[in-house]
Amino acid sequence: MATEPSVERPEQIAAHPRHPSTREYVRIAIVLGVVTAAEVAIYYLEALESWLIPLLFLFSLIKFSLVVLWFMHLKFDSRTYSRFFLMGLAGAVTLYLVVLLTFRTFAS
Amino acid sequence: MATVEHADERRLVAEEHATSTGLPNTKLAIWLFLASDCLLFGALISTYVLYRGASTTGPYPNDVFDIPYTSVSSFVLLASSLTMVLALAAIQRGDVGRSRIWLLATALLGTTFVGGQVYEFTVFHDEGLTLTTNVFGTSFYVLTGFHGTHVGIGILMLLTLVSLSLGGRLGPERAETVELVGLYWHFVDIVWIVIFTVVYLIPTGNGAGP
Numbered sequence: 410m411a412t413e414p415s416v417e418r419p420e421q422i423a424a425h426p427r428h429p430s431t432r433e434y435v436r437i438a439i440v441l442g443v444v445t446a447a448e449v450a451i452y453y454l455e456a457l458e459s460w461l462i463p464l465l466f467l468f469s470l471i472k473f474s475l476v477v478l479w480f481m482h483l484k485f486d487s488r489t490y491s492r493f494f495l496m497g498l499a500g501a502v503t504l505y506l507v508v509l510l511t512f513r514t515f516a517s
Numbered sequence: 518m519a520t521v522e523h524a525d526e527r528r529l530v531a532e533e534h535a536t537s538t539g540l541p542n543t544k545l546a547i548w549l550f551l552a553s554d555c556l557l558f559g560a561l562i563s564t565y566v567l568y569r570g571a572s573t574t575g576p577y578p579n580d581v582f583d584i585p586y587t588s589v590s591s592f593v594l595l596a597s598s599l600t601m602v603l604a605l606a607a608i609q610r611g612d613v614g615r616s617r618i619w620l621l622a623t624a625l626l627g628t629t630f631v632g633g634q635v636y637e638f639t640v641f642h643d644e645g646l647t648l649t650t651n652v653f654g655t656s657f658y659v660l661t662g663f664h665g666t667h668v669g670i671g672i673l674m675l676l677t678l679v680s681l682s683l684g685g686r687l688g689p690e691r692a693e694t695v696e697l698v699g700l701y702w703h704f705v706d707i708v709w710i711v712i713f714t715v716v717y718l719i720p721t722g723n724g725a726g727p
Binding site: 445 | 551713
């Protein structure tokens with residue numbers, strides 16, 4: 410017996426999820442701009458010299474997450490896409506962190 | 518009558534996406550490609566981190582980097598991510614004309630970024646930093662050159678979409694094509710977010726040696 414694809418399957422709803430509104434996109438872009446400005450500002454602040462690297466990584470992580478979750482829609486799309494991307498990202502971070510630790514890059 | 522037409526339309530959409538996962542294969546493929554590209558850029562970034570302080574002769578990173586200039590380039594690329602999502606939102610609403618304008622704006626911002634990178638490379642070259650000057654130069658040009666090439670490919674894809682749109686072949690039914698190009702474009706943006714921090718903003722010693 411031939412079966413027709415159901416129009417109500419949840420995975421098809423996942424294929425066409427709700428995406429953010431134009432206003433949300435603009436708001437995210439403004440936050441990205443402000444965080445970038447903050448990154449550049451702390452680069453010049455001598456008072457924050459000892460905190461520079463952790464703060465830069467934190468700001469970078471915030472920007473990265475905002476673009477991936479909102480602009481690339483991983484917050485709204487099927488989790489399968491997130492798993493695909495995280496697989497590559499986690500693999501890259503782990504592999505190259507091991508490489509850099511092996512060469513004692515952070516020792517100095 | 519309208520209900521019947523609507524049901525037919527929904528059935529067409531369902532048949533179009535009748536894959537084993539229920540998700541469009543093209544979108545899964547682009548995410549898989551982006552995951553693999555993480556490994557490529559991971560290799561290039563870690564190579565840069567490994568070698569940037571290992572040069573025995575100058576110029577060193579602190580001698581050539583112009584942070585205000587590169588910050589403006591970063592803002593330009595971030596702005597292009599906004600115009601890209603606005604292009605997608607417009608075509609999903611069925612506003613083809615506005616989508617075309619945003620796609621063109623994204624391509625122009627991308628071109629501005631690449632133009633800025635070419636100018637930066639020219640300045641560095643004049644200051645004595647070439648691909649073969651020292652290991653900092655080699656790892657820097659390879660990393661940022663690969664990123665610039667990705668941006669260049671993205672610009673070509675955007676201009677192809679603009680030309681399809683002008684020919685009337687990029688309607689709302691092909692919004693997914695715009696979304697796929699958008700995913701690639703945003704990926705190029707997140708790679709730059711990491712490069713801007715790791716390469717330009719995190720300070721390095723001069724010629725520490727391995």
